[in-house]
Amino acid sequence: xxxxxxxxxxxxxxxxxxxxxxxxxxxxxxxxxxxxxxxxxxxxxxxxxxxxxxxxxxxxxxxxxxxxxxxxxxxxxxxxxxxxxxxxxxxxxxxxxxxxxxxxxxxxxxxxxxxxxxxxxxxxxxxxxxxxxxxxxxxxxxxxxxxxxxxxxxxxxxxxxxxxxxxxxxxxxxxxxxxxxxxxxxxxxxxxxxxxxxxxxxxxxxxxxxxxxxxxxxxxxxxxxxxxxxxxxxxxxxxxxxxxxxxxxxxxxxxxxxxxxxxxxxxxxxxxxxxxxxxxxxxxxxxxxxxxxxxxxxxxxxxxxxxxxxxxxxxxxxxxxxxxxxxxxxxxxxxxxxxxxxxxxxxxxxxxxxxxxxxxxxxx
Numbered sequence: 001x002x003x004x005x006x007x008x009x010x011x012x013x014x015x016x017x018x019x020x021x022x023x024x025x026x027x028x029x030x031x032x033x034x035x036x037x038x039x040x041x042x043x044x045x046x047x048x049x050x051x052x053x054x055x056x057x058x059x060x061x062x063x064x065x066x067x068x069x070x071x072x073x074x075x076x077x078x079x080x081x082x083x084x085x086x087x088x089x090x091x092x093x094x095x096x097x098x099x100x101x102x103x104x105x106x107x108x109x110x111x112x113x114x115x116x117x118x119x120x121x122x123x124x125x126x127x128x129x130x131x132x133x134x135x136x137x138x139x140x141x142x143x144x145x146x147x148x149x150x151x152x153x154x155x156x157x158x159x160x161x162x163x164x165x166x167x168x169x170x171x172x173x174x175x176x177x178x179x180x181x182x183x184x185x186x187x188x189x190x191x192x193x194x195x196x197x198x199x200x201x202x203x204x205x206x207x208x209x210x211x212x213x214x215x216x217x218x219x220x221x222x223x224x225x226x227x228x229x230x231x232x233x234x235x236x237x238x239x240x241x242x243x244x245x246x247x248x249x250x251x252x253x254x255x256x257x258x259x260x261x262x263x264x265x266x267x268x269x270x271x272x273x274x275x276x277x278x279x280x281x282x283x284x285x286x287x288x289x290x291x292x293x294x295x296x297x298x299x300x301x302x303x304x305x306x307x308x309x310x311x312x313x314x315x316x317x318x319x320x321x322x323x324x325x326x327x328x329x330x331x332x333x334x335x336x337x338x339x340x341x342x343x344x345x346x347x348x349x350x351x352x353x354x355x356x357x358x359x360x361x362x363x364x
Contacts, residue, residue, distance in 0.1 A: 002045075007022065017036055017040050018039055019039045022045050028048045033051050034246075042065050051071040056075070057075055073093045074095060076095075077097045096250065097116065097117050100121075103125065107127060108130050109131060116137075116257070119257070122142060133153040137153070145159075197278075201269075201274040205274065206269050212317055216256075220252060222310050223252050261280060
């Protein structure tokens with residue numbers, strides 16, 4: 001049974017529900033958007049029909065969770081184990097479930113459009129009858145057996161050594177399918193990279209793979225330290241704390257997804273990996289810009305300061321991956337926004353210019 005005080009905190013609108021005991025709680029139809037359920041116990045709970053959009057489920061306990069028709073749009077469920085969960089008819093649009101583990105889950109009729117399941121694990125026994133996925137749904141590097149991979153939601157992928165690999169013949173998702181606002185964030189008229197661009201991305205990967213992995217690992221470590229600083233900062237408004245933690249969670253997932261794409265030291269980058277890097281770069285830039293716009297009144301967080309190491313490392317990583325423009329043309333702008341060196345309008349303008357340069361393959 002759920003803890004009474006923890007239930008009271010949820011019902012009172014508390015957004016910080018980390019490690020709360022909600023075992024068996026009936027949360028059907030509730031408005032639970034932008035809540036942080038990280039490490040919470042949701043075993044046997046019922047969130048059917050509830051709105052959990054933009055909430056975090058990272059490493060929550062979910063055994064026999066019922067989520068029929070739940071709104072999981074933009075939910076962060078990365079690194080979480082989902083066992084015997086009923087996701088039927090749930091909406092996963094733009095959700096992040098990288099490196100999550102699914103066992104005996106029911107996705108019947110679920111909408112997986114634009115969701116990110118890279119490096120996830122799908123055990124035998126998961127059901128995808130009537131589930132919907134589009135060309136923006138990512139399953140790159142997911143662990144799966146060939147019979148389950150025959151389901152239509154994996155139509156853009158083949159199986160190589162137990163992992164899903166995107167087919168080169170698979171359609172390229174449009175900007176809208178990738179969750180990109182084409183009007184607000186113009187990235188050029190041609191949505192497909194030329195052969196020359198793909199070749200350059202492969203070269204970047206081969207030349208910088210060790211540095212990319214080491215820098216990404218450094219960012220992951222710094223993110224963990226900064227998260228603790230935010231959690232211990234009592235002066236932050238609750239909604240701002242959740243937004244900042246969500247920002248860091250997304251950044252963490254980006255770094256983990258990047259490491260998963262980079263080839264081993266003794267292997268050269270494939271064309272498929274180059275396409276995956278192209279997709280990663282676009283999502284990275286767009287996600288940072290989107291998160292920047294969601295942060296309100298940046299002067300409220302100026303006193304905690306985004307670590308300079310994170311800003312510089314993110315800029316350096318994206319520079320090594322894409323040639324420089326995305327890294328310091330977007331990542332540093334977001335950092336300056338958070339530390340009150342730029343206002344949101346200035347960031348939007350600079351982000352747009354950076355993305356235009358990326359699309360036209362201009363030098364930084």
